[in-house]
Ligand SMILES: Nc1ncnc2c1ncn2[C@@H]1O[C@H](COP(=O)(O)OP(=O)(O)O)[C@@H](O)[C@H]1O
C-alpha cells in the first residue's frame with residue numbers, strides 16, 4: 702500500500718527559493734518554529750520541506766529533503782495545548798533525565814520532549830533496534846531518516862498487507878533489543894507505531910519511552926505487549942509468547 706503525501710507542484714519545486722522552504726508549513730507554525738526550521742536549513746541539515754506526512758494533535762511529520770538529496774522525516778512538536786502537557790507528564794515524572802525542567806516554561810518542556818525522542822532513537826539504534834536514524838534536533842523539531850521512499854511513507858503495521866508472520870517473529874527480536882539491550886520501554890507501542898518497510902518492522906514514535914527504572918516501566922511494558930498481542934492474535938491467530946513476556950519482564954525487574 703502506497704500513500705503519496707501532499708506536496709508542492711513540480712513547477713514550484715523548480716523555482717524553489719529560501720522562502721519556499723516554508724511554503725507548506727506557514728499556517729501552523731509559530732515564529733519560533735519557523736526560525737528553527739530556517740536554522741536547520743542554514744546549517745545544511747534540511748533543504749526542503751515537501752509535504753505533510755501526518756498531522757496529529759501533538760506533532761506533525763513532514764517529508765523533507767536533505768542537502769545531499771536524502772529523504773527525511775521532520776517531526777515538529779506543536780506548541781502545545783494543556784492536553785499535551787497532561788499526556789506527557791506521566792512519562793517525564795519519574796525519569797531522572799527530565800526532572801529538572803521548570804514547569805513554568807512550557808516551551809522548554811516541548812523542547813525537552815523532542816530531545817528525548819532524539820536521544821531514545823539514538824540509544825535504541827545503538828543497541829541495534831530497527832528505528833529511524835536520528836539526524837538532528839533543534840527546539841521542537843526532530844529530523845530523522847524517512848521510512849519509505851520518494852515521499853511515500855511505508856505502511857503502518859495495521860495497514861500492512863501480505864504475510865505478517867515474519868513481522869511477528871522479527872518484532873519479538875526488536876522488543877528484546879529495546880528492553881534488554883537499550884533498556885527502554887516504548888510505552889506507546891501498538892500497530893500504529895510500527896511501520897513495515899521492505900518486509901521488516903520499524904519502531905517509531907519513541908518520545909515517551911522510559912528507562913527501566915521508571916516507576917511505571919513494568920505497567921507500560923505489559924500494556925505494550927498486550928496491544929501487540931491483541932493485534933497479532935486478531936490478524937494471524939498468534940499471541941506474543943508467554944516466554945517472551947516473562948523474559949522482557951525479567952529485564953525490566955533487573956534494570
Ligand atoms: N521516520 C519516518 N518516516 C516516514 N514516516 C514517518 C516517520 N516517522 C513518523 N512517520 C509518519 O508520521 C506519523 C506520525 O508520527 P509519530 O512519530 O507516530 O507521531 P504521533 O503519533 O505522535 O503523531 C506516523 O504514523 C507515520 O505515518
Ligand SMILES: [Mg+2]
Pocket residue numbers: 893894906
Ligand atoms: Mg504515533
